[in-house]
Amino acid sequence: KAGVTQTPRYLIKTRGQQVTLSCSPISGHRSVSWYQQTPGQGLQFLFEYFSETQRNKGNFPGRFSGRQFSNSRSEMNVSTLELGDSALYLCASSLEWESTDTQYFGPGTRLTVL
Amino acid sequence: GQNIDQPTEMTATEGAIVQINCTYQTSGFNGLFWYQQHAGEAPTFLSYNVLDGLEEKGRFSSFLSRSKGYSYLLLKELQMKDSASYLCAVCDNYGQNFVFGPGTRLSVLP
Numbered sequence: 255k256a257g258v259t260q261t262p263r264y265l266i267k268t269r270g271q272q273v274t275l276s277c278s279p280i281s282g283h284r285s286v287s288w289y290q291q292t293p294g295q296g297l298q299f300l301f302e303y304f305s306e307t308q309r310n311k312g313n314f315p316g317r318f319s320g321r322q323f324s325n326s327r328s329e330m331n332v333s334t335l336e337l338g339d340s341a342l343y344l345c346a347s348s349l350e351w352e353s354t355d356t357q358y359f360g361p362g363t364r365l366t367v368l
Numbered sequence: 369g370q371n372i373d374q375p376t377e378m379t380a381t382e383g384a385i386v387q388i389n390c391t392y393q394t395s396g397f398n399g400l401f402w403y404q405q406h407a408g409e410a411p412t413f414l415s416y417n418v419l420d421g422l423e424e425k426g427r428f429s430s431f432l433s434r435s436k437g438y439s440y441l442l443l444k445e446l447q448m449k450d451s452a453s454y455l456c457a458v459c460d461n462y463g464q465n466f467v468f469g470p471g472t473r474l475s476v477l478p
Contacts, residue, residue, distance in 0.1 A: 287466070297411070297455065297468035310465055344410060357401075357466070359410035 256281065258347050258360035266366045272333040275363045279326050279347030286328040287357065288320060291342040300343075303328055304350070332365075340367045370394050372469035374456055379475045380446055388441045388472045390456035402430050402441045403455040405471065411455055414441070443474075451476045 259278045267273050279286050288300040299312040303322035320330040326347075332339055342364050346357040372392045380386040392400070399418040403411035417423055417432035417439060429442040443450055456469040 289468075296470045297457075299465050299467070312465065356413045356416065359412070361410050 258345060258358055260343075260345050260360040260363050262363060263361065264364050264366075266368060267335050268368050269335055269337060271335050272331065273335060273365060274329055274331045275343055275345075275365075277328045277330075277345030277347075277360060279328070279345075280358055283347035283349055283358075284326055285348045285350055286322055286326065287346045287348075288328070288330050289344040289346065290314075291344055291362070292340075297344070300330065335367045337367050340365060370458075370460065370465075370467045372456055372458060372467055374454075374469040374472045376470065377473045377475070379477060380443075382446055382448060382476055382478050384446050385442065385444050386446060386474065388443070388454050388456075388474065390439045390441070390469055392437050392439070392456070392458050392467075392469075394458050394460045394467055396460045397434060398459040400430075400432055400439050401457040401459070401466075402428075402439075403457065405453045405455060407452070414454075446476050448476050448478065450474065 261276045285304045287302040289297050291297045300314055301308055301320055302310040306322045317333045322328045342362045344362045345360045348357045374390050401416050402414040404414050405411040415423055415430035417430050420432055420434055422429055422431045427444045432439045453471040453473050455471045458467050460467055
């Protein structure tokens with residue numbers, strides 16, 4: 255079974271631009287979560303989608319948004335990029351996102367904002 | 369508030385045993401996870417504890433005490449490939465968020 259895939263793997267943008275990242279979950283997984291990882295803050299939860307609905311949201315500004323499609327693929331969007339948005343963005347999928355469900359992480363998209 | 373603490377760095381010798389501690393204070397508790405993350409790679413699942421006690425899986429074991437808000441990951445017969453960051457994460461059933469600790473960077477020396 256193929257793992258979680260994320261595209262693109264690397265991205266360079268400038269301040270003020272917007273960016274869209276894509277995540278394809280493991281086949282059959284319906285929950286997709288997004289995380290931001292930086293050296294200073296570690297792994298921080300952004301939001302989680304299940305059946306095209308955002309169920310949970312972390313403490314990030316409204317510039318960070320996402321959506322999920324009927325095939326469970328998910329995208330996240332960051333508008334008006336800031337230097338501090340430079341990070342590794344990880345997507346994780348699980349069957350249902352109950353606590354007993356293991357999350358499987360994709361390789362991440364490394365975003366650099368100049 | 370949510371708070372998870374882990375030591376920042378640890379060093380151990382190949383073949384030895386190392387224990388990585390994790391303490392947590394969260395508004396709810398619905399399970400604790402340990403992940404391994406090699407530099408430049410995504411985290412991979414190691415273990416899950418929801419009841420008190422020890423869960424053993426090969427060279428890796430994880431322990432949980434809910435009353436103390438405490439867990440540890442025990443790595444036996446250390447190998448060079450075990451050099452990685454180890455992340456402790458708590459599933460907070462209030463909002464069903466996953467809260468990750470800062471990670472412990474383990475260096476295994478020959």
